[in-house]
Amino acid sequence: MxxxxxxxxxxxxxxxxxxxxxxxxxxxxxxxxxxxxxxxxxxxxxxxxxxxxxxxxxxxxxxxxxxxxxxxxxxxxxxxxxxxxxxxxxxxxxxxxxxxxxxxxxxxxxxxxxxxxxxxxxxxxxxxxxxxxxxxxxxxxxxxxxxxxxxxxxxxxxxxxxxxxxxxxxxxxxxxxxxxxxxxxxxxxxxxxxxxxxxxxxxxxxxxxxxxxxxxxxxxxxLPTPKPKKQQPTKAGRFIWIEQDQQLYLEKRPAPGIWAGLWCLPQDDSTQVLEPQIQIGTFKHVFSHYKLDAEVVQASPSEDLKGQFFSRSQLDNLGLPTPIRAFISRHFN
DNA sequence: TACCCGTGGAT
DNA sequence: TATCCAAGGGT
The missing domain is CATH 1.10.340.30 (Hypothetical protein; domain 2)
Structure with missing residues (x-):
């Protein structure tokens, strides 16, 4: 010793x-x-x-x-x-x-x-x-x-x-x-x-x-003493798909929050669904502190859109969250 | 202090 | 598949 x-x-x-x-x-x-x-x-x-x-x-x-x-x-x-x-x-x-x-x-x-x-x-x-x-x-x-x-x-x-x-x-x-x-x-x-x-x-x-x-x-x-871990919650998320003239509508995510500064399908955080919606698809994603179980539903362009429409080639020069980019590449065009 | 903040490699 | 975890910092 x-x-x-x-x-x-x-x-x-x-x-x-x-x-x-x-x-x-x-x-x-x-x-x-x-x-x-x-x-x-x-x-x-x-x-x-x-x-x-x-x-x-x-x-x-x-x-x-x-x-x-x-x-x-x-x-x-x-x-x-x-x-x-x-x-x-x-x-x-x-x-x-x-x-x-x-x-x-x-x-x-x-x-x-x-x-x-x-x-x-x-x-x-x-x-x-x-x-x-x-x-x-x-x-x-x-x-x-x-x-x-x-x-x-x-x-x-x-x-x-x-x-x-x-x-x-x-x-x-x-x-x-x-x-x-x-x-x-x-x-x-x-x-x-x-x-x-x-x-x-x-x-x-x-x-x-x-x-x-x-x-x-x-x-x-x-050693080192492992940190006791708690079970991570699963959150449900709903994202909106608005497509027009071969262009897809995205909004920039605000800070603070997840994916801040990245362009993303607009997220609908309302809990109630007023009418049946056409579902484009679903995806799951694991973060460090929770899991996301998401669906993407179709919507029509409305008046007060804060984001922008992008063509497929324009998306290549933007920062998008990994699962969102993956979903878009599966469903756009 | 506890939680928030992403993603992908390794096993 | 599930879990850990990888040159942390901000709040």
Missing amino acids: TGVLQPQSFHQILVDWADTHGRHDLPWQQRPTPYSVHVSEIMLQQTQVATVIPYFERWMASFPDLQALAHATEDHVMHHWQGLGYYSRARNLQKAAQYLLEQFSAHYPRTLKQIEMIPGVGRYTAGAIVSFAYNERGPIVDGNVRRLFCRYFAIDGVPSTSAVSRKLWDYAEQYTLDTHCRAYAQSLLDMGATICTAKNPACTICPLQTSCQAYQQQRVEQ
């Missing part, structure tokens, strides 16, 4: 391990700038690396810098985010570009505190930007670090609770040195992604095995 390593040793072991076994070829690791790091970190929130890569490439080609993003149309921005989910990330990213343009003349601030004031940037993302873009000291706690630390230090309790979260950030502060900052931050993420994984962790080849407290206690599979 042995205790945990001191920060210096811990740091060196991870940096050395990552030099050989870490990831070095991800698109956002090539010539990182504050902007490219910022974009990639936002896209990577709750989203797998493989999913992000093509989105990142398209984004950087269309919005190569803060100016391009700040001046882009919202529709253009949302079209680039279509399918990634959590669409407030995209709207916040553009807000951030406008904020940085106005407040900092398109130069990212240098301090963690200032970076954390950028719309959509929290404590983790601020630390990541400082680490990856500036190669300066920026503690990070994300899902990877959470898993690694909960196991390495044998931290009990649900990580999202304030007490455990505070412990995790305390360890992050204590174990983040001011040397090899970029490599260390990346090593934490790589360890979490390839060794200290949620399922079937590769303890046998882990460079921290001998001092990992969960490993010594044979509790690797039990």
Whole structure:
């Protein structure tokens, strides 16, 4: 039995391990700038690396810098985010570009505190930007670090609770040195992604095995403490199909709310149906916190339509929710 | 604190 | 098929 390593040793072991076994070829690791790091970190929130890569490439080609993003149309921005989910990330990213343009003349601030004031940037993302873009000291706690630390230090309790979260950030502060900052931050993420994984962790080849407290206690599979989950409700939804002259009527979804900023079939939230309606079709969709059981019914154009009619080719340049785009592609034309 | 906010990969 | 969960932040 042995205790945990001191920060210096811990740091060196991870940096050395990552030099050989870490990831070095991800698109956002090539010539990182504050902007490219910022974009990639936002896209990577709750989203797998493989999913992000093509989105990142398209984004950087269309919005190569803060100016391009700040001046882009919202529709253009949302079209680039279509399918990634959590669409407030995209709207916040553009807000951030406008904020940085106005407040900092398109130069990212240098301090963690200032970076954390950028719309959509929290404590983790601020630390990541400082680490990856500036190669300066920026503690990070994300899902990877959470898993690694909960196991390495044998931290009990649900990580999202304030007490455990505070412990995790305390360890992050204590174990983040001011040397090899970029490599260390990346090593934490790589360890979490390839060794200290949620399922079937590769303890046998882990460079921290001998001092990992969960490993010594044979509790690797039990940590971090899983959050008790509640059953998600199923909601019924009704969407309206209005077609005229080979064009389909869509409305832009308001913020806040689901699919904010995306174009969508108008939703009918009234509970009572006055008359039998012609049904175009149905679809089901699963969100992170509820299920949607939807039907789409036909209607005729009325007076006060707030949205617009679009031809099929025009739809290609809009941001639409994934299940709505799928439904339309099955039923339009 | 608890909930809101999407989608798709992995098992 | 069901469940987990993947570089979180805002309210």
